[in-house]
Amino acid sequence: MNHSILVTGGAGFLGSHLCDRLVAANHDVMCVDNFHTGNKRNVQHLIGNTNFEVIRHDVWLPLYVEADRVFNMACPASPVHYQSDPVSTVKTAVLGAINMLGLAKRCGARILQASTSEVYGDAQLHPQQETYWGNVNPNGPRACYDEGKRCAETLFFDYHRQHKVDIRIARIFNTYGPRMRPDDGRVVSNFIMQALKGDPITLYGDGSQTRSFCYVDDLVSGLLRLMDQDHEIGPVNLGNPSEITIRELAEHILRLTGSRSRIEYRPLPQDDPVQRRPDIAKARHTLDWRPGVALEDGLKETIAWFKKLVNT
């Protein structure tokens, strides 16, 4: 079935890959973005396609377009970017949720929220299950994002209970791949850019903190599965359960790039979570979804993309 689909944050890293898949499936796609951390280049190849349009708009403001599905992806996701203007991050997360839920309510649309593993904060439960309520510092430097996203989940459930809006909530864990910004500040893009340029690899803390990295294609498949089924509203964890230390990640990237960059230790940022790994049993059972791309393969793709960027 052909849908009229609004993707907020559609010119960002995840949003642009999502637009690719939706356009390829012949849906009518409206990409809404204020280009804060996204870039027109990410969707340039789709322009001219009759199924695709770009609308410059800030989700702090109401939007009056018609859609029967909404993916609410708009929000800076890198700690560097979301902490550079924290008040704006809260507004995007909270006002953006209110405005897009209002749109979904008016249109009778199904709406999916790009929530995050950050709702678990510095988790005391490992691996993280959806039933865990989290351990978030409400007034630390990460709170603008973590609490903004937690409040957005609250709004989604309240619109669902109070106004019967058809919601879906994905809790996305660390995802990487082509089209991350070279200056994004997240660990995969930082390490690859540093390795390619021969700059020091900036390892925060002693590198023993863990993350679980999911390749973008897998993640987008999970978002589409969650949106396309009628039974599970979420929250559902989407991520790759294969967990590594950040030091191991640095070593992988050095090996795969053949770089001779040295590792430079930097202070661990405040409230940096110690361990993170999704329990994806719910996604496996309700969506029949699991990631298929091994870290080594995903990193090779990502490195190849950054190499082209550096060489052009």
Ligand code: NAD
């Ligand atoms: P990104 O920064 O590349 O994309 C966010 C997009 O939203 C950008 O195009 C940006 O310009 C746009 N945007 C920001 N504020 C806006 C506003 N007020 N109005 C309109 N557009 C706005 O980040 P991403 O990694 O693609 O993340 C996309 C979504 O997924 C975010 O909501 C993020 O919180 C969530 N998420 C991502 C990850 C990940 O690892 N990539 C993990 C958890 C959650």
Ligand code: UDP
């Ligand atoms: N990190 C690092 N060096 C960098 C960037 C990040 O060691 O140049 C670490 C960071 O402290 C965290 C992990 O890598 O422990 C993942 O950071 P990222 O910003 O990618 O995402 P987070 O999961 O913390 O939101």
